[in-house]
Amino acid sequence: MSTKPHLYIIAAMSENQVIGQDNRLPWHLPDEWVHFRKVTDGKPFIQGRKSFEAADALHSSYKNVVLSRNKNLESFDKTERADDLNEGIALLKDENEVFVLGGASVFEQALPLVEKLYLTIVHTTIEGDAYFPKLDWDEWELISSEFHDKDERHAYSFSMNLYARKEA
Known part of the structure; x- marks a missing residue:
């Protein structure tokens, strides 16, 4: 019997759905990194x-899967x-749980799954x-939200939200 891992997306986006600029994150949010590491520790990434x-x-x-058609992609340990x-x-x-880290086209492909x-x-x-794909918010339920105000280390306030897909 073949099993499939539980697939999750982890991302940060602005209110206008921007996730990147010139292949970089357009912000620096140290406490969000801490949250990211806590959530994904020991889990594989795609x-x-x-x-x-x-x-x-x-x-x-732990383990990385890089999506690329380039067969000569430089290989790295655990990748x-x-x-x-x-x-x-x-x-x-x-694997039990797998995190999809982007970018935009990978998020779009993974979203239905x-x-x-x-x-x-x-x-x-x-x-x-680079933009996060448009979501149909009716398909998602907010499970938890943790608000972080802007401060001397964070130029923007942000909310770390967890959504679960609603049962069909």
């Missing part, structure tokens, strides 16, 4: 090549390459060139 190679990329200390999302999920079929969204809303509108 992400696109550009997200994996970004200057501020996040890599799992495997897959041609597409389905192949990436198949590589992680024995994921059970939970760990979605931080950064309370600003900002210029960017």
Whole structure:
């Protein structure tokens, strides 16, 4: 019997759905990083090549799957390459929980498959060139939300939200 892992998206987006600019995050939110590490610790990641190679990329200390058709992609410790999302999920079929880290096109492909969204809303509108896909909010239920005000270390306030897909 083949099993499939529980698939989750973890991302941060502005109120106008920006997730990136020039292949970087358009903000620096240290406490959100702490939250990210706590949620994803010891879990495998799936992400696109550009997200994996970004200057501020996040890599799992456990296992990474990079989506790229480039068979000559530089290989790293604890990292495997897959041609597409389905192949990436198949590589992680024995895992319980898998986090999808983006970018935009990977989020779009994964969205119909994921059970939970760990979605931080950064309370600003900002210029960017990568956007989180449009969500049908009727399909999602807010499970928890933790608000963080702006302070000397955080230029923007943000809410770390967890959404679960509603039962059909």
